[in-house]
Amino acid sequence: MNNRQAYFNYAIEDKLIAGIVLLGTEVKSIREGKVSFNDAFCLFEKGELWLRGLYIAEYKLGTHNNHIAVQDRKLLLKKRELKKWEQKLKDKGYTIVPLRIFFNENNLVKVEIGLARGKKLYDKRESIKQKDAERDMKRYLKR
Structure with a gap:
């Protein structure tokens, strides 16, 4: 699952893959x-590092042991990576957003997170123009 809104609203400057504590x-x-x-x-x-606001729907076949849909979930990273990103986060305008959630080759759930800076309105317009141009090129090449 990808977070398309993150790429639209933020300029991603760095990425990491982290484990996540789940039930x-x-x-x-x-x-x-x-x-x-x-x-x-x-x-x-x-x-x-905690992931807040991620919605994971309740499992329909779960019993009374079912999880809460929206709760804080701990991300698993090495201490040096945590310290490096915590230092960058103190800089003005940075935030950390989840970009995608996936299963790795060992069937473990991983989260790709990105160090992001918010885009201005004109940057978002530029993203829309690029997307439209790519779509038009694909249409033209299909003919």
Whole structure:
């Protein structure tokens, strides 16, 4: 699952792949594609990176042990990576956003996060122009 809004609203300057702490029903729900990145972002608390606002729908076959749909989830990174990004985050205008969630070759859930800076309105217009131009090129080449 990709977070297309993040690429539209932010200029991504750096990317990392992190592990995420999940419950069993959350993993099953992710396999079904029931994930939404709306309003999801990352923040530091006591030297740890947390993913806040990620919506993972409740697993429909889950029992009373089902998970809460929106809760804080801990991201797993090495200390040196955490310190490096925490230092960059103190700079003005940076934020950390989740870009995609996927399963790696060992069937573990991973989250790609990006160090991002918010785009201005004119930058968003430029992104729309580029997308339109690419779409027109594809249409022209199909003829």
